[in-house]
Structure formats: C-alpha cells, structure tokens
Amino acid sequence: MSDDKIVVDGKYIVLKDRYYTDTDEWVKIDGEMATVGITDYAQKKLRDIVGVELPEVGREVKMGDPVAVVESVKAAADIYSPVSGTITEVNEDLSSSPELINKDPYGKGWIFKVKISNPEEKDKLLNADKYVEKIKEKEAK
Amino acid sequence: MFKSPLSSVEEKLNANFGEFAGWEMPMSYTSYMDEHMAVRSEAAFFDISHMGRLRIKGSIEELNKLIAKDLKSSQAGFMIGPTAFLNDKGGFIDDVMVYKISDNDWLIVTNAINREKDMKWITSNSSLEVQDLTFDYVMIAIQGRRVWDYLKQKPDLKPLQFVLNTSFLGEEVFLLSRSGWTGEDGLEVWAKPEIGERIVTKLVNLGLKPAGLICRDSIRQEMGFVLYGEDIDEKINPIEARYWVFSLNKDFIGKEAIIEALKNGVNKIRVGFKFTKGDRTLPRSSMPVMILDKPIGYITSSTFSPYLNRVIAMGYIETKYAYFGYSVEVNVRGKKVEGKIQDFPFIK
Numbered sequence: 001m002s003d004d005k006i007v008v009d010g011k012y013i014v015l016k017d018r019y020y021t022d023t024d025e026w027v028k029i030d031g032e033m034a035t036v037g038i039t040d041y042a043q044k045k046l047r048d049i050v051g052v053e054l055p056e057v058g059r060e061v062k063m064g065d066p067v068a069v070v071e072s073v074k075a076a077a078d079i080y081s082p083v084s085g086t087i088t089e090v091n092e093d094l095s096s097s098p099e100l101i102n103k104d105p106y107g108k109g110w111i112f113k114v115k116i117s118n119p120e121e122k123d124k125l126l127n128a129d130k131y132v133e134k135i136k137e138k139e140a141k
Numbered sequence: 142m143f144k145s146p147l148s149s150v151e152e153k154l155n156a157n158f159g160e161f162a163g164w165e166m167p168m169s170y171t172s173y174m175d176e177h178m179a180v181r182s183e184a185a186f187f188d189i190s191h192m193g194r195l196r197i198k199g200s201i202e203e204l205n206k207l208i209a210k211d212l213k214s215s216q217a218g219f220m221i222g223p224t225a226f227l228n229d230k231g232g233f234i235d236d237v238m239v240y241k242i243s244d245n246d247w248l249i250v251t252n253a254i255n256r257e258k259d260m261k262w263i264t265s266n267s268s269l270e271v272q273d274l275t276f277d278y279v280m281i282a283i284q285g286r287r288v289w290d291y292l293k294q295k296p297d298l299k300p301l302q303f304v305l306n307t308s309f310l311g312e313e314v315f316l317l318s319r320s321g322w323t324g325e326d327g328l329e330v331w332a333k334p335e336i337g338e339r340i341v342t343k344l345v346n347l348g349l350k351p352a353g354l355i356c357r358d359s360i361r362q363e364m365g366f367v368l369y370g371e372d373i374d375e376k377i378n379p380i381e382a383r384y385w386v387f388s389l390n391k392d393f394i395g396k397e398a399i400i401e402a403l404k405n406g407v408n409k410i411r412v413g414f415k416f417t418k419g420d421r422t423l424p425r426s427s428m429p430v431m432i433l434d435k436p437i438g439y440i441t442s443s444t445f446s447p448y449l450n451r452v453i454a455m456g457y458i459e460t461k462y463a464y465f466g467y468s469v470e471v472n473v474r475g476k477k478v479e480g481k482i483q484d485f486p487f488i489k
Contacts, residue, residue: 047168047355048173050444052421053476071421071445073173073355073445099172102172
C-alpha cells in the first residue's frame with residue numbers, strides 16, 4: 001500500500017491529501033479554492049451513477065447546504081457543500097458522463113469548486129484518519 | 142441471507158455485491174451501462190441463481206388448475222410462459238416460467254422473493270409433489286445480440302426449447318434452454334455449483350462480459366417486462382398489467398376475476414414512459430404521474446437506458462388517459478420532468 005492512501009475493509013479508498021465530511025464528500029483545499037466530490041465509499045454505496053444535477057456557478061453557499069444531486073439507479077443523494085463560499089466552477093463533463101464519479105471519484109469525478117469565504121471552517125472537517133473511522137462506524141451499523 | 146454459490150468466482154471478477162430478494166448477488170462488475178451495451182451489441186452472462194426453481198410431480202389436471210396458461214396444449218421439452226399463479230381475485234401470486242418434462246413432471250422457475258410462498262400455495266391447493274431445486278443448481282443466463290459468435294456454436298434448440306442432462310462447453314449440465322429475459326437470443330443453464338464455476342470461467346475466456354442484476358433490471362425495463370414486487374403484486378391483475386399470461390379455454394384459479402376484468406374494463410393500466418433525451422433525472426417508484434398538474438397515476442420502475450440515452454419508466458395510469466404519445470410530467474424533488482406515454486417494448 002502506498003503512503004498517500006488508506007484502504008478500508010479492503011475496498012474503500014481514502015486519500016490522505018484532502019478532507020472529508022460525515023456525509024461522504026471530499027474536499028481538497030488549495031489556497032482559497034476548494035474542490036469537492038464524493039468519496040469512493042459514497043460512490044460504491046450509491047453504485048451506478050446515471051445523472052448529476054450541478055449547482056449554478058456564482059451561487060453563494062454555506063457549509064452544509066445541499067448544492068448538487070447525484071442520481072444512481074438505486075437512489076438520489078444530496079451533495080452538501082463542505083465549506084462556505086462561492087461556486088466558481090462545476091464539472092460539466094458529468095452532464096454527459098456522470099459515471100466518471102464511479103470510475104474516478106477523487107479525480108475526473110470532481111463535482112464543483114468553491115472559493116472559500118471562511119477558512120476557519122476547515123477545522124470542522126475530518127482528516128483522512130477520522131474519515132476512515134467514520135466509514136468503519138457506518139459499516140458496523 | 143442466501144449467497145450465490147458462484148460468489149467466490151465472481152469476487153475474482155470484481156463483482157460488486159448487493160442484496161436482492163434475500164440473496165447477496167452481483168449487482169455490477171464494471172458499470173451496468175457497459176454491461177447493458179454488451180448485451181445489446183455483444184454478449185454477456187448473468188448469475189441468476191437466486192431464481193426459485195421447483196420440480197413438480199403429479200397430475201397435469203391439478204397443475205393446470207393452478208397455472209393461468211393452458212399446459213395441455215404444450216409440448217414436452219418446451220417452456221410455457223411467462224405465465225402466472227393468480228389468486229381468486231385475479232391478482233398475481235407470482236409470474237413464472239413452466240418447463241414440461243412430461244405430463245406428470247414439470248419444472249417451474251419462480252421469482253426469488255416468491256419461492257416459499259409459491260411452494261406453500263401449490264401444496265395447499267393441490268396434492269402435487271414439490272421439490273425445491275434452488276440450492277442444488279446454479280442458474281446462468283447467457284444473452285446477447287452476438288451470443289452465438291461468442292459461444293462459437295449454436296445449440297440445436299428452438300426458442301423456449303430445453304434439454305435435460307446435456308453437455309454445454311464440455312461440462313455436464315442439468316438443464317440447457319434457449320431462453321432469457323433480455324429480448325436478445327441466448328441460453329439459460331442450470332448446473333451443479335462446481336460445474337457452474339467452471340462454466341463462468343469458460344464464458345469469461347470466450348470474451349463474454351459478466352453482468353449484474355442492475356443491468357438485468359435496465360435490460361428488462363427496455364423490453365417492458367414486469368418485475369414482481371415492483372410492477373406487479375397480489376393486488377394487480379394481468380389485464381391492468383397488460384401481461385398476457387392466461388388462456389381462457391380452460392379453468393384456473395382467478396379465471397372468473399379475469400373474465401370480469403375483461404368484460405367490465407379496468408380502471409388503471411400499465412404503460413411505459415419515455416423522458417427527454419439526455420435528461421438524467423430519474424422519477425422513482427410511487428411518484429405521481431401527472432397531466433397538466435393533475436395526478437393520473439404513478440411510477441413503478443425506472444432506469445436510465447444507456448442504449449436509448451434517456452430515462453425510461455413504467456407505471457400505472459387511469460385507463461381513460463392511456464393514449465400513447467400523451468405528454469405527462471413527474472415532479473422529482475421540485476423539478477418537473479417531462480415525458481410521453483409509450484407502449485412496450487421501448488426498443489425494437
């Protein structure tokens with residue numbers, strides 16, 4: 001196993017270079033920009049993703065606001081913004097190829113980018129180790 | 142929860158497992174869309190070992206009373222169906238496939254969810270002997286537009302014909318039939334679990350794609366096939382479902398109710414809905430279907446068809462609105478999704 005990732009239960013990948021939420025979003029922070037997607041655990045639970053409703057660019061969002069919807073054959077899941085700020089970009093590729101979230105949840109399957117308005121919120125996010133614990137808790141249920 | 146006897150070989154093929162009707166089964170391998178397209182243009186195989194499989198022995202008269210289609214006009218070595226066990230109100234106890242081995246020896250494939258219910262129903266309504274073969278054999282469906290090219294052979298079987306104790310890909314199998322549930326040509330095989338594992342390996346080596354139950358669901362929806370528990374149940378009759386599983390030239394439980402429904406008409410009827418191309422918002426089961434904001438029915442199944450590149454669904458609407466081509470809407474999380482009433486199948 002490489003040092004930059006953790007594999008939970010032999011199947012769920014968690015990357016160490018980013019933060020996580022209780023609701024299974026990941027957020028990668030680069031200066032004042034945050035890139036958001038859903039975790040490998042989330043995409044595996046949702047299974048085959050067939051559609052994504054993307055937020056509008058320019059929308060102001062608060063931490064925890066539902067901003068996108070991921071549709072799988074199984075269910076529709078709200079995606080919550082892990083940080084407050086302004087949506088600056090959305091992943092248009094997902095409109096025609098939503099399965100990118102299944103294929104590459106931490107890369108090409110990113111969903112939206114936010115310009116962070118409150119950097120202190122970062123303290124409320126989970127680091128990789130804490131998120132691994134969270135997955136284990138969810139799986140134990 | 143039951144587990145497919147093929148799960149260890151499927152794990153090696155990277156199956157994602159999930160629960161269906163009390164069974165842990167492969168839901169998908171790569172993505173259901175790739176698997177779906179493989180069925181429609183190449184060839185794939187499904188583990189359907191969750192399907193209930195019963196061997197019924199006893200008089201044809203007794204079985205013919207329980208089954209809505211006429212078994213007397215059937216030929217040994219052929220399947221009859223889909224047909225159904227109906228209750229006295231004409232509602233579906235189950236929809237099944239019947240295999241005639243001889244006049245007093247039959248096989249019945251049931252929905253996984255109804256296996257035990259069917260067994261109880263048969264024994265409480267007849268003196269037929271019921272043997273459950275479900276756990277003795279795995280069942281594999283091999284389906285696809287180019288299935289014979291991939292298998293490099295075409296067995297000498299007519300559609301819905303089957304043979305017992307035969308050889309398939311060099312393996313001894315209990316049953317081989319020319320049947321499926323996909324709208325494509327293909328075979329279904331029943332074999333002992335260890336033989337089933339070897340067949341799976343051989344199919345993979347021949348280039349057939351393993352496909353999961355999500356793909357099976359999207360494939361059957363394109364054909365307009367119903368799934369028990371989703372689109373039909375004990376409160377739905379075959380007329381409402383537009384599911385022609387009965388023959389009126391003989392007696393069977395539920396026949397009077399069927400005749401009533403035919404004579405008087407039914408208030409609701411099953412139709413298909415196709416939604417705007419490229420729109421990927423899925424109306425979900427039980428969501429109301431509306432015409433100009435007036436509710437006229439509800440959704441029972443939906444999926445995104447990768448073949449048609451659009452969302453398709455089925456459901457029941459009031460019979461008086463059942464005109465193909467009518468525009469309808471479904472309110473999905475506050476968003477109005479527009480579609481059209483469409484007949485089955487969705488694909489040709």
